[in-house]
Amino acid sequence: MIIKLKKNIESRVLDEMKLQLNAFHIKKDTQDLLITSSGIKELPSVFEKNIDDQWVFDSDMQLSSKSFQNTKTEIDLGTVKIGGNTNNTVLIGGPCSVEAEEQIESSAKLLKELNLSILRGGCYKPRTSPYSFQGLGKEGLMLLSEMREKYGLKIISEVRDATHVKDVIEHTDIIQIGAKAMYDQGILRACAQTQKPVMIKRGFGTSLQEFTQAAEFVLSGGNPNVILCERGIRTFETKTRFTLDLCGVAWLQEFSNLPIILDPSHAMGYAYGVPALTKACLAMGVDGLIIEAHPDPKEAKSDASQQLNHQEFKKLHQELVPLANSLGLNLV
Ligand code: PEP
Ligand code: MN
Numbered sequence: 001m002i003i004k005l006k007k008n009i010e011s012r013v014l015d016e017m018k019l020q021l022n023a024f025h026i027k028k029d030t031q032d033l034l035i036t037s038s039g040i041k042e043l044p045s046v047f048e049k050n051i052d053d054q055w056v057f058d059s060d061m062q063l064s065s066k067s068f069q070n071t072k073t074e075i076d077l078g079t080v081k082i083g084g085n086t087n088n089t090v091l092i093g094g095p096c097s098v099e100a101e102e103q104i105e106s107s108a109k110l111l112k113e114l115n116l117s118i119l120r121g122g123c124y125k126p127r128t129s130p131y132s133f134q135g136l137g138k139e140g141l142m143l144l145s146e147m148r149e150k151y152g153l154k155i156i157s158e159v160r161d162a163t164h165v166k167d168v169i170e171h172t173d174i175i176q177i178g179a180k181a182m183y184d185q186g187i188l189r190a191c192a193q194t195q196k197p198v199m200i201k202r203g204f205g206t207s208l209q210e211f212t213q214a215a216e217f218v219l220s221g222g223n224p225n226v227i228l229c230e231r232g233i234r235t236f237e238t239k240t241r242f243t244l245d246l247c248g249v250a251w252l253q254e255f256s257n258l259p260i261i262l263d264p265s266h267a268m269g270y271a272y273g274v275p276a277l278t279k280a281c282l283a284m285g286v287d288g289l290i291i292e293a294h295p296d297p298k299e300a301k302s303d304a305s306q307q308l309n310h311q312e313f314k315k316l317h318q319e320l321v322p323l324a325n326s327l328g329l330n331l332v
Pocket of ligand 1: 096
């Protein structure tokens with residue numbers, strides 16, 4: 001249940017309500033809200049005089065639901081906006097991992113040349129094997145910060161575990177919580193304590209209910225700036241790396257108020273399929289696309305098979321612009 005409190009509520013009453021209802025208290029646009037479990041369907045009558053409005057839910061998808069907030073959340077990065085009532089589709093590009101200054105600078109120049117705004121690059125890689133490249137860590141974040149300064153780009157990079165969450169929050173413009181990390185409540189709670197935008201990637205075995213509940217951890221902790229990212233789920237099919245759940249995207253668009261970014265690169269796993277899949281994603285009218293591109297994909301230290309080379313990325317961009325226009329979207 002979400003409860004909108006009266007403006008002049010006494011702090012003593014607020015504390016009592018929080019305690020009795022086991023509720024989270026957040027401020028949303030100057031408004032005081034209490035959020036309880038969705039199991040609570042009715043407010044004890046003693047509290048009724050203290051409230052302006054209330055919403056009852058049948059699941060713990062509450063703050064992220066359209067039935068609470070019918071308008072899409074806007075993520076304001078200053079130079080670029082995602083979601084809200086903009087018609088923007090952000091095209092985020094860059095390598096899977098930041099590997100070296102020359103490599104990430106080449107990616108930054110590519111985005112600049114295409115007038116795009118957000119550079120991706122992982123520094124703390126959640127690898128399946130401990131023997132694979134694990135990322136440059138803090139050194140990588142510093143290289144990304146340099147690219148922000150030099151090229152005026154916004155930066156997105158992932159947090160793998162709670163040991164470096166503070167560094168990722170400090171040095172990025174959007175914090176990416178990876179598909180494997182999205183169940184880590186230490187990370188989710190740390191990201192709730194900032195106002196920096198957070199992009200949560202759906203785990204490959206995660207139901208839509210669990211996915212939106214991960215978002216609720218961040219929202220109910222006080223950070224309204226959450227983006228959902230569909231990046232493919234695991235099915236019986238093994239010819240492609242994962243299966244991109246566009247039905248799930250349609251469901252999220254219908255029932256959630258959060259902006260949605262799609263990641264065809266990780267879903268497909270092979271560069272040959274990424275351009276066509278990206279067009280299908282754009283046709284869903286989503287708020288963003290995140291595509292891996294590397295100056296020399298065969299030498300990439302992670303996800304080599306799925307990264308586009310820069311020529312391929314430029315060609316894809318060229319093809320996406322008219323498609324975006326025909327859909328009434330601005331590719332930014
Ligand atoms: C990535 O974006 O490079 C990545 C590791 O993504 P995911 O968490 O979706 O596997
Ligand atoms: Mn990757």
